Amino acid sequence: MNPRMDTQSAEVERIRVPPPPTCVSDELARLMGVLREFCRPEANIAFEYDGSLKVHIDVREIEDVARLEAILPSLCGGIFFNTQRGLAAHHSFFHRISAHVGL
Secondary structure (H helix, E strand, O other): OOHHHHHHHHOOOOOOOOOOOOHHHHHHHHHHHHHHHOOOOOOEEEEEEOOOEEEEEEEOOHHHHHHHHHHHHHHHHOOEEEEEEEEOOOOOOOEEEEEEEOO
């Protein structure tokens, strides 16, 4: 084996790959943090995108739905709008409040 080849291979620099952009994930994480402050720990919060961004918050108590319905439009400068009530899919005894998210 040629010792010169071993030395050359040790000097090869790695190609730097920039980290993938995370601006959308970072923004959703920030919104999730804000929503968590106003929800009970057992609440399920999920975002859905189907042409427009929506948030779904599933809670056990109907009182929490009324409270969130009143608070959501004032959070984050009013980006949550068009709130709706419903039953949570696949979660017995949970109530859902959904809202569009305008970023």
